[in-house]
Amino acid sequence: MADVRAFQEAVARWATGGPGGPARALAESLGVRTAVLLEGLSDLAAVEALATRCGRDLAAEGVCLVPMGGAMNVGRYAALLGPPGLGLRLTGVCDEGEQRFYERGLTRAKAPLQDIYVCAADLEDELIRALGTAGVEEILRAEGDFRAWQTFQRQPAQHGRPQHQQVRRFLGTKKGRKIRYGRLLVEALAPARTPPPLDGLLARL
Secondary structure, rough: OOOHHHHHHHHHHHHHOOHHHEEEEEHHOOOOOOOEEEEOOHHHHHHHHHHHHOOOOOOOEEEEEEEOOOOHHHHHHHHHHHOOOOEEEEEEEEEEHHHHHHHHHHHOOOOOOOOOEEEOHHHHHHHHHHOHHHHHHHHHHHHOOOOHHHHHOOOOHHHHOOHHHHHHOOOOOOOHHHHHHHHHHHOOOOOHHHHHHHHHHHOOO
16 A cells, blocks of 8 residues: 555656656556546545455556546646556546546547546535435444534525535535545445446446
8 A cells, every 4th residue: 555655646746747757667566557537535535445345456456546636637647647658547537527627638648538437416426325315424423523514504504405415515614524434435335336436437447
């Protein structure tokens, strides 16, 4: 895992103007063949949790999950990691509203588009629908966040909003909460309830 994190960090430095040599050397030493382009750390936590639950060792399979700090960075990462750069196979998960950035970035990098897995709104939305709001509330209670959730629901801005939307907004109200619950929501899923974008991604890796 430490080597994978080193590769992720080397790629992030490369994407922000640093040298590409360290990322290239780590890709070769780790045997990386596929890069999964993810918008951020909450998506990373969810995909890591799903792989673990399914007994997959992605690093051993030559797969590296790459958080990009936002979908608008996909063009830069695709150019560095795909055919014009390291020559890795590219795949990824994105929000519906960000799909155009992925398609444009991969097209410019001359990478195939068929392995982009699109969430209906975002990954949290997919996970909430798969678990149901009652299932999410059980996790909030177990994690000690249920009182904060009830307080959030009483806010005037939440009056009249569907509970599904309230939960989705609540997960983004505190730094680090989306990352933590990205993992927890996946761990609580029954195998048959895995959202299609995640199910499709893992099946193709």
